[in-house]
Amino acid sequence: MKICHISDIHLGYGQYYLKSRFDDFANSLMWSRDLILEEDPDLILISGDFFHYQKQRYVTLRYAREFFDSIKKDKVAAITGNHCHTSGTTWIEYFNVDNDFPFVHKINWGANMTDALKSVTMDNELNIFMFHDGLRNFGGNISKKHQEILTSEFDYVSLGHIHLPYNVDNIYNPGCFESTSTAYWDYAGGAFVGEINDINFIPYPHRRKTYRIKTKSTDQQEIIDLLKAFDDGCMIELEANITNSMKKRISNALPNILYIILKKPDTSDRKTTTTKDDIDIYEEIYYNKSGVAKLVVETSFNPIDPSNIVDML
Numbered sequence: 001m002k003i004c005h006i007s008d009i010h011l012g013y014g015q016y017y018l019k020s021r022f023d024d025f026a027n028s029l030m031w032s033r034d035l036i037l038e039e040d041p042d043l044i045l046i047s048g049d050f051f052h053y054q055k056q057r058y059v060t061l062r063y064a065r066e067f068f069d070s071i072k073k074d075k076v077a078a079i080t081g082n083h084c085h086t087s088g089t090t091w092i093e094y095f096n097v098d099n100d101f102p103f104v105h106k107i108n109w110g111a112n113m114t115d116a117l118k119s120v121t122m123d124n125e126l127n128i129f130m131f132h133d134g135l136r137n138f139g140g141n142i143s144k145k146h147q148e149i150l151t152s153e154f155d156y157v158s159l160g161h162i163h164l165p166y167n168v169d170n171i172y173n174p175g176c177f178e179s180t181s182t183a184y185w186d187y188a189g190g191a192f193v194g195e196i197n198d199i200n201f202i203p204y205p206h207r208r209k210t211y212r213i214k215t216k217s218t219d220q221q222e223i224i225d226l227l228k229a230f231d232d233g234c235m236i237e238l239e240a241n242i243t244n245s246m247k248k249r250i251s252n253a254l255p256n257i258l259y260i261i262l263k264k265p266d267t268s269d270r271k272t273t274t275t276k277d278d279i280d281i282y283e284e285i286y287y288n289k290s291g292v293a294k295l296v297v298e299t300s301f302n303p304i305d306p307s308n309i310v311d312m313l
């Protein structure tokens, strides 16, 4: 049986109130649709947090509709996550992907792991377990004891919730295609695809490029020149001592950078002069920079009205 396992799409999230970020999350879903069409799996596992919010705007629903209209809905097994769970009609019911495969044990958000495992009847040749939580080692709540049960009792464990991809034995978590916070910038999510005993990880290739930069310079022009070296459309976490007024001037000088997240520097060893050595760009960033396709240049964007986003919570 060939599967395709995705999770945590967070469709509808307009991060930083940017339409570009809304588009990024939507585009990542469309990439997974193309992958599913190409791979034509027998089973499509969606392990929760398909949507970022419980209530959706029409524009968000349109993307979801396009996704579910393209793929084979009768092959979907899906669960809700903490973001998209609701006591009312869930998106799983709404899109009519509420398929019951006897060999897929689906545990929706809010269920207790011990109870969930007790209720599982293992009378099938193949047994798949779906749960929207992570292993302890990766920041989740699944205990070592439960992990052992999952490893010994199931053929494939389809997890979600933790936005970094990992695989331990038969337990798989594909992560989030896009990054929902700077904490996940270095962990590109993707999809697990293949036969149950031969699973491959396919990373999402179009992730918004992100860079972490540290500088001890307080010279506005110097910081602008430093940032100018980065690609159009990227997001930057800038650790520097910058005032609010400087921030505005810097972002005006750099219209092609999508977003700059300012981080307060560690001031314990501050220097007044700047040398090349003071500019510490992580090695990994150079690596990423050469390997990722260039994104569309965005010189302007229409931010989503923040009040709309608050309404959806």
Ligand SMILES: [Mn+2]
Residues within 6 Å of the ligand: 008, 010, 049, 081, 083, 161, 162, 163
């Ligand atoms: Mn999530």
